[in-house]
Amino acid sequence: MNKREMLASQFRRLGILWLLEQFRLRRGLLVVNYHRIGAYEGNQFDDGVFSGTPEDFEAQVVYLRKHFRLLRLDEVLEFSRAGFQFPEPCALITFDDGYRDNFDLAFPILRKHGVSAVFFVPTDYIENPRLPWWDHIAYVVKKTQLRTLSLRTTPPMTIDLTTTSRRKAIFQILRAYKTANKADEARFLSSLEEACEVRVDRATLGRELFMSWSDLRQMADSGMSIGSHTHTHQILAQLPVADQRRELRLSRDLLEINLKKSVLAVSYPVGGRDKFTVTTKRLCREEGYELGFSFYGGINRPRQTDSLDIKRIGIEITDGPLLPRTRMVLTTVFGRTF
Ligand SMILES: [Zn+2]
Known part of the structure; x- marks a missing residue:
């Protein structure tokens, strides 16, 4: 057991998590991000992008639904336009990268529980599947x-x-x-x-790895939202301005043509503080995106939220059963990602 797991199990033993859940969850938007769903043992690719087994994921959906108001992307857009005045602890479930297991394993669980999620996809991998x-x-x-x-x-x-x-x-x-x-x-x-x-x-090797346009259409028609994760999943901060614009524009155009829905949200590849810039945010605005999602932890509080730097926390398969709950609670209460 590592240090964080020990601390999390002490919190649970002492009832601290329960007390915080009952009395201290603060107003704001907690965005939880996933990549792949499934067992990673024996997998020949990157283990680090596995967020949990289907059982882990389902338990987390149930947990989030019990303690938060789970929003759809269009509701987050409405809050954004009204200055992010979240009336209660809210949460949003998102997925990055467009792996096929999102459709095969996560989508049925979300449907079963009547929960909507946002899937951010790099469109070039939908068009030409290959190893990222x-x-x-x-x-x-x-x-x-x-x-x-x-x-x-x-x-x-x-x-x-x-x-x-x-x-x-x-x-x-x-x-x-x-x-x-x-x-x-x-x-x-x-x-x-x-x-x-x-x-x-x-x-x-990558032929079966990503969702198809038909998978995405089926999800979009069943209450899920699809957003851009750029076109080729390059780190935007490393690209010249013209290439960043092309990544943002091309992926939005392809999504809108194929899904017949407007695309107003993007998540930045890798998503760390230095992986997108002020210029990236300006280009997003100019290309018609209203929401941009980062990936370095944190919570989005009323009136302190930047619509083009909406913070997200990650879940990893190696977290075990207790760390995701602890992370969700401590981030919501203290704003610091555990
Ligand atoms: Zn990604």
Whole structure:
């Protein structure tokens, strides 16, 4: 048990979580974000994007419905236009990346409980399914037979796989990619393949990974909302202005053409504080987006919320049963993500 889990179990044992839930949940909007649903054991791609099993997810939906007013995206839009005056503790469920398990596993659970969620999709992966960079990196590192990896990252990186776990190695390489000043996706991946002596056929491996337009249409017609997660899922802050605009415009146009619904919300790929900029927000506004979702934790309080930086907390499969509840409660009460 790690430190956070120990603290969470003390909170529960002492009844602190229950007391906070009953008497202290404050007005605001808690946005909970998921990526993949399913079991990650034996998965050949990135374990880090799994948010929970279907059972975990269902328990969390039930929990959120009991303690919060669960909103639909159009209700969040109405609150946004009226200055975010949330009258009570509210919550919104969102998904990023458009994985097919969202349709197969999460959508039936949401329907069963009469709950709406927002699915933010990178449209290029719907149009041309293939391995995204994070799954590509994880796949190569899981498959390599080499004991030492010498990577031409900036700065160069050497990883000894006899002393470093694959999980940690993947984490380190993903971090190098995400923090690169200007990541060149194709170059980074081909140089990684070369360094690991693993060849990847992205189109074949990723063929079944993402939802189709028909899946998305079915969800949109059943009360779910679909938003943009840009077109190619590049980190916006790393792109020149013209490319950022293209990412925002193209994905919105494709979503509107294919779903016949207006698209007013975007979630920024990776979503950290430095992964989108003031310019990104201006471009969003100019391209007709009213809501932009970040991903670095926190709560959205009445009158203190920026409609183009709506804060979200993440749920991870390794959290176990107690941490998501603790995180939701402590974020809502104290505004700090646990
Ligand atoms: Zn994403």
